[in-house]
Amino acid sequence: MSKMLKEILDRLNSKVLLAIHLSRLKGQFNKLLDFTIIENGEILYSDKGITSAVFRKVPKHLNDLIGKSPIIFSFENGLENEVRLLIEDLEAPHFWDSSELTKIANPFLQSYEIEDLTETFNLLPNKNLAQNSFEVFEKSLELLFARPIAFAQKLSALGMHSESEFSQLFQALLDTKVKHIGQDSIKSTLGFSQTNNVVGENSKPLISGQTGRLRPLKTSKIVEIFQPNGLFSEQFDNFESREEQASLVNDICEAFNDSRFLVAEAQTGTGKSMAYLVPSVFWTMKNSEALEKVVISTRTKNLQEQLFFKDIPTLQRIFKLPFKAVLLKGRNNYLCLTKWNAILNASNKKFTTEDKQQLLKLLVWFEETKTGDIAENQAFNSEAYKNLWGKLASESGYCNMANCKHPQKCFISRVRNEAKTANLVLVNHSLLFSDLLSENNVFGKYENLIIDEAHSFEKTAIKYFGTEMSVWAIKSLLNKIHFNEAFETGLVVSIRTQIGRSNNLKSDAKTLITRETDSLSKLVDSVKIKSMNFFSDLTKELQAEVPNYKNQKWGVKLTYKDNSPIWENVFEPYKSLRNEVAALNDALQTLGLIISDTKEETLTDKEDLLQELKSCLTESIAILENLLALVENYDPEFVYWFELPVKTNSVDTRFFSVPLDVSELLQKNIYENLQTLVFTSATLSAGDKKFEYFRKRVGLDLVLSEKVATSKYDSPFDFEKNCKLIVPTFLPPPNFQEFNSETLRMISATLKTLDKGCLILCTSYAQLNYFADGLKEEMQSQKRTLLVQGKDGNRTMLVSRFREIENSVLIGTDSFWEGVDISGTTLSIVIIAKLPFEVPDEPIVKAKMDKIANEGGNSFAEYYLPEAIVKFRQGFGRLIRSKTDKGIVIVADTRIAKKNYGRKFIADLPMEMIKTNDLEHFRQELGNFF
Structure with missing residues (x-):
C-alpha cells in the first residue's frame, strides 16, 4: 500500500480494507467470489472462488474487521446488482467501485474489466481478482492525486455535490494534496490514449482561391504499389498481392482521371479500403492547387475509425506525403466550452444527483481531450445520458462563432476549419446529408466523393429527409x-x-x-x-x-x-x-x-x-x-x-x-456537383449483373449512362474449401405453424453436433425470444454461454463477450445482419433462420410496393425480392472474414431451395448449396466438414 493511500485512509479513520470481486463460472450462471482483507498494506486474510453464502460465514474476528472497513469491489460485466446486494448487508463506512474510480481517473480506456485494467496498469495478474481490484483502485487514485490541486478542488466539490460514493475519498485526497503543497508530487507513469481528429496537422492546407488544371494520375504506377514486388510488399509483413484489389485500384484511378462515377461491388477480402484510399491520397496531392479535396463517407463507426486511426496514418508513414486528413462528426458529438464552464459554475440544484455523478467522468477527459469528441470518452455513455449531454454538446442554435467566448479553443470550429483545408475528410452518411442542406458549410466545397458501405446509403437518405x-x-x-x-x-x-x-x-x-x-x-x-x-x-x-x-x-x-x-x-x-x-x-x-x-x-x-x-x-x-x-x-x-x-x-x-423516392434529391443535391463518385460495398447487386436495382434506388439512372461505370470484384478467399452452405430441406416452410419449433430442433441438433461458436440471425424479436427460451436449459447443460440481443447487453457488449467466450452462441436480429466483424475460430457457424424479407405491412415497404404496383410494375420482383437478397448477402457475409476462416452457413428457410426465386439468393455466392433431406443426413454434413 502506497504512502499516499495510507495517508488518505488515515484521514478516513480506516486502516483496514476489504476488496471483493464477483464473477461467473465460465459458461454457467453460478457466481463465485474472491475477497481479500488488507491491514496497513499487508494481506490479513484472503480466499477465492467461494459462494456468497460461504463468504457470510467467515470467522467472527474477521467479520468484525469487515464491518468497520471500507469495501473496494468489482464484478464481471452484468453482475453489478448481485454484488451490491451482497455488500449492502455489511455495515461498512464506504463502498468504492474500483472500475468506476478508474473511469473517473482515465476515461480513455477501451475496457474497465478488472483483468483488462490489471494489464493496463502493468500489474501482475493474480488468481485472486479481489487483490487486483485493490491494486487497480490504488493506481487510479494515484492518477487523480498526480493532477494539479485546482483539479482536486473541482473533483472534491463535484463529488460532494453529487453525493458520490467517492465524495469523502475525494475530500481526503484534496486535504492530503493541500498538506503536501510545495513537495514533489507523485508522478503517474500511465499516459492517456486520447486521440486527435486531424492527421497531418502541419501539412500544407488546401487554400481557397487557388486554381489549376487537373493533372491525371499515373494509374500503372499506383497499381504497382499493390503488385507482388511493389511498395506494400516491402512495407507490410505477409502482404499478399490480390488481382481483384489491383483491378479495383485501376478502376478508381481511371474514375478520377476521367471524372466518372464508379459502382464497385468489392466482396470480402478484396481490400477495398486501401484500394480507394491510395488513389484518393495521390489525386488530392497531385491536384492540390485545384482544391481537389476527397470526402469519404461511411455508415458505421467501426469502419470510420479503422480508416482514420489505422489506415490513413499507415499511408502517411509509408508515402511520406504531407497530406492532411480530418475525421468529422455531427455537431452534437462535440463538447461546447461555453456550456461546460457554465455548468461547472452553475447552481448545484440544476442537475440530478445521477447527472452530477456522471459529470465526474468528464473532468479528466476535459483536461486531456484534444478533440472534444465525446466518443473518445469510454467512461461516459452519451446515449444513456442524452439529456445531460444535451446540456453540454455543441448545437446550432446556441453556438455562434461571432459571440463564442472561446473562439480559438472551440472544438467544433477547430475541426470544421481543419476540414475545409484538408485533403481527405472522413464523415458518416448522415453528416454528408447535413452538409448538403447547409450548402457545404460543414466541411467546405468538394467534387470527389467515396461512399463506402453504400448498400445502406438510400435508407440513410430516406431517414434524413424525413420528419x-x-x-x-x-x-x-x-x-x-x-x-x-x-x-x-x-x-x-x-x-x-x-x-x-x-x-x-x-x-x-x-x-x-x-x-x-x-x-x-x-x-x-x-x-x-x-x-x-x-x-x-x-x-x-x-x-x-x-x-x-x-x-x-x-x-x-x-x-x-x-x-x-x-x-x-x-x-x-x-x-x-x-x-x-x-x-x-x-x-x-x-x-x-x-x-x-x-x-x-x-x-x-x-x-x-x-x-x-x-x-x-x-x-x-x-x-x-x-x-x-x-x-x-x-x-x-x-x-x-x-x-x-x-x-x-x-x-x-x-x-x-x-x-418514398430520394433519387431526384440525390441527383440534384449531390451528383450534379461532383466530378468523381465511387459507390462501394460488398453487397450492391441483387442478382442483377449491372446493378440496375441499386442504381435506380440511389438515382444513378438519372445520370448520363456513359458517366457511370459498374464492376464486381470477387473475393480472393477460397469459399469452396473453407465454407459450406447447407439447407435442411426437411424443415417445413416458414408459413407453417411448426416452423419455429422444427427449426429450434435443427438448431439444437447443430449445437450438439458441433461445439463451436454460433451466430443465429433472426428476422423478428418474437422468433429470437422463442429460440432463446428454447435453448436456455440446453446451453446450461452443455456449459456453453448463450448471448441474446436485448437481454444480455448492447450489440458492442454482446460481440465483445462472444469473442471472449469460446464456443458461445449469440442470437441476434436486424442489427446483427451487417457490420459485425468476427474473424478466426470464434465464429464457425451462422444460422439464417428465415430469408430476410421485410415485413410487408411496414409503412415504407407497403407504400413503396403500392407505388410500383400503381405504376404497373411488379412490386415483388422490383423491390421486395431485391431488398431481401441484399440483406441475405450481408448476413451470409458475417462468416468468412479472413483467408483462414472456416465455417458453415445453414439456411433454415427452404424457399431458398424450393422456390424459383430462391436461386437469386445464391446466384452470387461462391459455392454450391447442399440440400439435406433428413436430420441424419444433415448431421453427417455437419460432422464431415471440420
Missing part, C-alpha cells in the same frame, strides 16, 4: 425553456437570475423583461397541457382502431393521409397545440428583441442569454414546422404513419413521414 414528432420532443423543448419540478432550471431561470444581478438595469427595462419572461413561463405550462391533451386524444383514437390492442407485444404502426378519419376527432386539440406553439415562438422572438435592445453594460451576461434564447427559438420553430409538415402540408410523394406505444396507459404515440 418525426413526439410529445417528448415538445417536452424536451419546454424543459429547456423552463423546468420547474424537482428543481428549477432553464432559460426562464437564467433570465431571472441575470435580471437580479444587473444592478445598473433601469427599472422600466427590468419590468418589461420580467413581464415577458413571466408570460413565457405561462406559455410553457400551456403548451405542456395542450401537447398532453393532443397526444392523449390521438393515442386513444388510434388504440380504438387496433383490434385487441391490449394484447399487442410490439408497437403498432398505422399509416395515415390528409383525409384520414382519425383527424376528425383530434384536429381541434391539434390546432390548439399548433397555435400555442406559434405563440411560444412569438414570445421567444419578442423577448429576444427586448434583450438585444438592452445595453450590454446594464445586463449581466447578455450574450449568454441571447445564445440560450436563440437555441430555444430554433428548436421551437422546428417543432412548429414538423407539426405542419406531418399534419397539414401533406405530400403524396411521402409516406406518413403513427407508431403507437406498447403500454396502453402511455401517450408516447409518435408520427413520421419520409420520402
